Amino acid sequence: MDDKYFITRRSVRRYSDKKVSRELLDSILREAMKAPTCGNMQLYSVIVTRDEEKKKELAALHFNQPAATGADVLLTICADYHRFTRWCEINGGYPAYDNFLSFTSAVTDAVILAQQIVTIAEMRGLGTCYLGTVTYNAPKISELLHLPEMTFPIAAISIGYPAEEGEETERLDLSGVVYDEEYPELSDDMIRNIYKVKEEFAPNKKFVEENGKENLAQVFSDIRYPRSLNEPVTADLLEFMKKQRFL
Amino acid sequence: MDDKYFITRRSVRRYSDKKVSRELLDSILREAMKAPTCGNMQLYSVIVTRDEEKKKELAALHFNQPAATGADVLLTICADYHRFTRWCEINGGYPAYDNFLSFTSAVTDAVILAQQIVTIAEMRGLGTCYLGTVTYNAPKISELLHLPEMTFPIAAISIGYPAEEGEETERLDLSGVVYDEEYPELSDDMIRNIYKVKEEFAPNKKFVEENGKENLAQVFSDIRYPRSLNEPVTADLLEFMKKQRFL
Numbered sequence: 430m431d432d433k434y435f436i437t438r439r440s441v442r443r444y445s446d447k448k449v450s451r452e453l454l455d456s457i458l459r460e461a462m463k464a465p466t467c468g469n470m471q472l473y474s475v476i477v478t479r480d481e482e483k484k485k486e487l488a489a490l491h492f493n494q495p496a497a498t499g500a501d502v503l504l505t506i507c508a509d510y511h512r513f514t515r516w517c518e519i520n521g522g523y524p525a526y527d528n529f530l531s532f533t534s535a536v537t538d539a540v541i542l543a544q545q546i547v548t549i550a551e552m553r554g555l556g557t558c559y560l561g562t563v564t565y566n567a568p569k570i571s572e573l574l575h576l577p578e579m580t581f582p583i584a585a586i587s588i589g590y591p592a593e594e595g596e597e598t599e600r601l602d603l604s605g606v607v608y609d610e611e612y613p614e615l616s617d618d619m620i621r622n623i624y625k626v627k628e629e630f631a632p633n634k635k636f637v638e639e640n641g642k643e644n645l646a647q648v649f650s651d652i653r654y655p656r657s658l659n660e661p662v663t664a665d666l667l668e669f670m671k672k673q674r675f676l
Numbered sequence: 677m678d679d680k681y682f683i684t685r686r687s688v689r690r691y692s693d694k695k696v697s698r699e700l701l702d703s704i705l706r707e708a709m710k711a712p713t714c715g716n717m718q719l720y721s722v723i724v725t726r727d728e729e730k731k732k733e734l735a736a737l738h739f740n741q742p743a744a745t746g747a748d749v750l751l752t753i754c755a756d757y758h759r760f761t762r763w764c765e766i767n768g769g770y771p772a773y774d775n776f777l778s779f780t781s782a783v784t785d786a787v788i789l790a791q792q793i794v795t796i797a798e799m800r801g802l803g804t805c806y807l808g809t810v811t812y813n814a815p816k817i818s819e820l821l822h823l824p825e826m827t828f829p830i831a832a833i834s835i836g837y838p839a840e841e842g843e844e845t846e847r848l849d850l851s852g853v854v855y856d857e858e859y860p861e862l863s864d865d866m867i868r869n870i871y872k873v874k875e876e877f878a879p880n881k882k883f884v885e886e887n888g889k890e891n892l893a894q895v896f897s898d899i900r901y902p903r904s905l906n907e908p909v910t911a912d913l914l915e916f917m918k919k920q921r922f923l
Contacts, residue, residue, distance in 0.1 A: 435707035435796055458854055460682035462847050464791065467808045468900060469845050469874075475854045483857055512852075512862060513896075516871050519864050520893035525903030528910040529917075533783075533811045537831060540787035541806075544711065548795055549682055559788075561714045564780045575858040584784060598716050600709050605759075607705055607722045610730055611822040615759065617766050624763050627716075646767035649760075653715060656772030663775040670776075 434552060439595025441556025442496040447590040449501045449555065454588075457553065461545035470513055472535035473542050476574045476582075478503040486573055490566040491585065496558040500587030505563065505570065506543045508535035511579040526579065532675040536583050543584035556591030559584060565662050568669045578674050599630040681799060686842030688803025689743040694837040696748045696802065701835075704796045711792035717760055719782035720789050723821045723829075725750040733820055737813040738832065743805040747834030752810065752817065753790045755782035758826040773826065779922035783830050790831035803838030806831060812909050815916045825921050846877040 458475060466472065478487050479502055487505075491497035510526040517524035525531075547557045563570060563585035570582050605623035613619075627633055628645050642648045670676040705722065713719065725734050726749055734752075738744035757773040764771035772778075794804045810817060810832035817829050852870035860866075874880055875892050889895045917923040 435792070436710055438710055440712050455850060455854075459850050462850070462853065463683055463685055465687050465794065465806050467806075468896070469847075470896065471848055471853060473853065474859065476859060477854060477856050480857050507859075512867065512870070515862065515864075515867050517893045517897035519867060520891045522891075522894040522897030523903065524897040525906045526901070528906050529913050530811060530906050530910045531901075533830065533913070534808065536780075536783060537787050537806075537808075537811075540784050541791045544788045544791040545682070545795070547712065548792070559712050559714075559784075561781065561784075564777060564784075573858075577859060580859070583780065600716075601718055603702060603706050603709070606709065606718060606720065607702075607724060609724050610727050611820075612721065612723060612754075612824060612827070615762065617762075620759065620762050620766060623759070644767045644769075646764045647769040649715070649717065650764035650769030650771040654773070654778075656770065659772045659775050659777050663777045666776050666780070 438551055439597065440558045441589075441591040441593060441595045442494075442558050443591070443593045444499050444501060444556060444587075444589030445592040447501075449588060449590070453553065454502060457546060457549045460549050461542055464541050464545035466538050466541065467534045470534075471538065472509055472513060473539040474507045474509040474512065474580065475542070476505040476507065476576075478505065478574075483573075487570065490570050490573065491560045491562040494560065494562065496587045497560055497562075499589070500558075501589040502587070503560075504543075504546065504586045504588065505574055505582050506539050506546075506584040506586070507576060508532065508539040508581040508583050509579070510535050511577045514579055527674040529675060532581065532670070536581065539583045543586060547586060550588055554590075555588055556595065558587050560587060564666065568665055568672075571669070578672070581670075581673055581675065596632075599626055599633070601626060685798055686844065687805045688836075688838040688840060688842045689741075689805050690838070690840045691746050691748060691803060691834075691836030692839040694748075696835060696837070700800065701749060704793060704800065707796050708789055708792035711788050713785050713788065714781045717781075718785065719756055719760060720786040721754045721756040721759065721827065722789070723752040723754065723823075725752065725821075730820075734817065737817050737820065738807045738809040741807065741809070743834045744807055744809075746836070747805075748836040749834070750807075751790075751793065751833045751835065752821055752829050753786045753793075753831040753833065754823060755779065755786040755828040755830050756826070757782050758824045761826055774921040776922060779828065779917070783828065786830045790833060794833060797835055801837070802835055803842065805834050807834060811913065815912055815919075818916070825919070828917075828920055828922065843879075846873055846880070848873060
């Protein structure tokens with residue numbers, strides 16, 4: 430392994446035509462499944478999308494972002510208490526996983542698995558990118574992939590051989606994110622100081638200009654993730670949570 | 677790196693007295709922060725607990741499990757929209773992250789970070805263990821660590837130099853968890869077959885016997901994670917979600 434892998438890694442949004450072999454994909458998934466899991470229950474499922482037609486339909490639900498349309502493989506990683514609950518019922522148990530606590534356990538399991546897949550795939554020379562859009566269209570994605578009750582698609586990853594290096598992105602300083610012993614009272618000045626690194630990052634400055642906003646914070650809150658988007662999507666998500674029996 | 681790391685890794689629940697240096701801990705955290713994050717917003721915080729008194733109090737909220745009481749470092753990884761929201765407000769934006777969609781984004785960010793910390797720490801020779809108890813006592817842990825509104829402690833990790841190899845654990849076969857193109861209709865027989873590997877794993881057989889149950893599924897559903905535990909904890913969690921403004 431390259432010792433610098435973790436500190437230099439980048440997400441990849443453009444892929445070459447080269448196919449990912451089934452053997453490689455399976456070995457990545459098999460190794461990733463050794464990641465920690467709550468009570469060793471493995472509260473997750475992975476749907477592999479490779480069929481071209483299905484990929485088009487799924488990519489559309491990810492707003493046809495290039496990272497979705499151009500990838501050889503799309504993985505949808507689901508928090509899954511369906512399979513486990515069925516197993517308990519078949520065996521005469523009284524499973525009680527139709528609740529929010531269980532949702533948090535399954536979501537944690539699924540995201541741990543997702544990140545392990547990303548790390549292993551990248552270490553093997555593949556490029557990956559999370560599609561954060563998965564939660565925006567969770568109900569429709571679930572319909573397309575036939576996800577049953579007590580599942581929730583919490584992470585989506587595109588995988589392929591990289592056709593680009595991946596964009597450099599800035600990160601906050603450790604002191605802005607890691608707190609000793611307790612969460613500090615953050616003054617306005619401290620917060621300004623924490624985010625300065627983002628505000629001064631050249632691509633972000635360009636981003637502010639292009640969006641005609643006063644500053645980067647406004648681009649995030651008023652354009653990229655505004656109330657007009659978050660609130661209707663949340664309404665759908667809460668309905669979906671009830672349908673899936675997690676609320 | 678050991679090529680076999682991912683497939684052979686185990687969680688460690690007993691630690692030696694050797695201290696983890698601040699330098700090592702910081703370098704692990706700094707590298708982990710290069711993991712993917714939603715819109716590069718870094719919707720997480722890490723509370724580092726090393727003070728002996730605080731560690732005792734925190735370990736008690738993890739039911740004093742040995743993995744918590746004996747570790748040099750406890751990390752509480754929080755989904756965090758507090759800091760980001762404050763930054764937007766200070767800059768004249770109109771942040772709208774007090775909703776469930778934003779909760780899922782921040783939780784995903786936090787768990788990705790947690791798993792990256794685990795992988796890097798283990799690759800450096802440290803032992804780690806997730807404390808799934810974090811969500812059971814999320815309200816009390818938040819009080820102890822002074823977590824503000826719009827944060828949620830979603831993952832806790834103990835870290836130290838290992839005093840044991842870690843227990844071997846079994847995993848389901850890939851075919852039981854990874855599905856091509858869509859979620860299959862799982863017949864009872866298919867489910868029995870998927871979980872056979874767990875039922876036949878020797879330590880699990882002993883576990884069933886010790887608990888006086890008919891089978892492993894019943895141990896999970898009726899003893900380890902029963903309704904009498906999940907439902908009251910969920911009631912507290914939902915209250916807490918409202919207090920934190922995510923519901």
